[in-house]
Amino acid sequence: MSSKGKESANEIPYELPWVEKYRPKTLDEIVGNSETIERLKVIARDGNCPHIIISGLPGIGKTTSIHCLAHQLLGDAYKEGVLELNASDERGIDVVRNKIKAFAQKKVTLPPGRHKIVILDEADSMTAGAQQALRRTMEIYSNTTRFALACNMSNKIIEPIQSRCAILRYAKLRDQEILKRLLEICEMEKVQYNDDGLTALIFTSEGDMRQAINNLQSTQSGFGFVSGDNVFKVCDQPHPILVQAMLRSCLKGDVNSAMEKLTELWDQGYSAVDIVVTIFRVVKTFDELPEYTKLEYIKEIGFTHMRVLEGVVGHHIILRLILAFDRASQAFSMADQSNATPSATPSWAAGLPEPLSAPEGITAETLAEFIKTGSKTSGKDYVVVDVRRTDFENYAIPGAINLPAQSFYPTRTGVVSVLSNIPLVIFHCQSCGSLTSRGRTVAAYYQDVLNEKGITTSKALYLEGGIKGWIEKYKDDGSLAIKL
Ligand SMILES: Nc1ncnc2c1ncn2[C@@H]1O[C@H](COP(=O)(O)OP(=O)(O)O)[C@@H](O)[C@H]1O
Ligand SMILES: [Mg+2]
Secondary structure (H helix, E strand, C coil): CHHHHHHHCCCCCCCCHHHHHCCCHHHHHHHHHHHHHHHHHHHHHHCCCEEEEEECCCCCCCCCHHHHHHHHHHHHHHHHHHHEEEECCCCCHHHHHHHHHHHHHHCCCCCCCEEEEEEECCCCHCCCHHHHHHHHHHHCCCCEEEEEEEEEHHHHHHHHCCCCEEECCCCCCHHHHHHHHHHHHHHHHCCCCCCCCHHHHHHHCCCCHHHHHHHHHHHHHHHHCCCCHHHHHCCCCCCCCHHHHHHHHHHHHHHHHHHHHHHHHHHHCHHHHHHHHHHHHHCCCCCCCCHHHHHHHHHHHHHHHHHHCCCCCHHHHHHHHHHHHHHHHHHHHHHHHHHHHCCCCCCCHHCCCCCCCCCECHHHHHHHHHHHHHHEEECCCEEEEECCCCCCCCCCCCCCCEECCHHHHHHHHHHHHHHHHCCEEEEEECCCCCCCCCCCCCCCHHHHHHHHHHHHHHEEEEECCCCHHHHHHHHHCCCCCCCC
């Protein structure tokens, strides 16, 4: 292939894929997941290998670990003492019965205290039937043969096999870990790169070392230089720089320019999924976004992703996302002003989840009419709940009860069980202005519980204008405002 490849590997006429060329040979060379690898090293040293399952995402060293372990356990006897069955091999019930059984019965000379090893790579692709056939075999021959399974999801392995195995879970590799390995390979292959290029490789690989190394090699052989731009061309992914620029426009409230940038990506031919996925990855690590906005954005991205996966793939779906971002940024600045604190989550709600419902308002006039005319009875047809921070301040609405917002969330199910027969539960705080005000948030928590439990006999409302608006209108009317 390229002249470089020939230089660095004279004896081989074609360039070996680097993932294979640099596949670790011993457990020591595997990067990341150090605690788990440490356990494997102990097994490799002491010899009594249990049946094991290694599970985790693709490209993080599962297959490699099992091979290294088997090599270190068996040494020269590896060839004779290991049976490897990959996903591409036939692994139905018969194979499990015959091939594995024949191997298990075979006499092989092994180092003392060692066992034959059956490697089942990507074991989660085996049918449940084949796995069932395996469990008995595992047991019968366990004094001579041990099983090592690799899989992406350990829950795809049937329970009885799981319970016979030590399960080792591999985590996604960290950026630093991937970087370390990439630098080593760049050094050995004399790759020309800049920092942007490495950052792009890490960004596009998402913790998958195989992908990172493959992309490194593709960029090198395609362009001869690993820069950010080249990596994104090779990976055919939207460039995060453009996505970042788009987010900056969103933050500034410049919807038009955000839409232009997105349209630019769309015109480059990326699909809605490509774009949404890249937006997600960029948002996740974008420091310029305040935490609250980031969470809102991620929520919106989630919804959009879902719609895209459901088959809505037009340009409009991502443009819609920008509008949602814009709304979220605005809600942020509103919340900011009304709380007069720099943090977006009001302090009383810190650590609490965001409610799902958005209850409607009821006007002061409507509520005043209930009270004045007696058309609805407080405590039976409706109840007013004051959720201000302290006890009632200055004035209260007749019949109101007081449940401070900060203790509402943990006690919400109890509150619902008491109030669930009251058709209208009207919450208010000082002014109930923004969505994140105490009154509206607590109303939403209440409604959430109703929805969760399927209760339809009660409904949450918030009082428009809060107690502040109420006092302005009715403070001189003793039947509507109780002076405290
Ligand atoms: N933890 C790791 N340390 C070093 N190289 C790794 C690691 N994980 C993956 N690789 C590289 O990626 C290739 C594929 O790894 P493999 O073990 O087959 O991944 P999988 O977890 O999908 O079984 C290896 O040949 C190696 O080059
Ligand atoms: Mg594998």
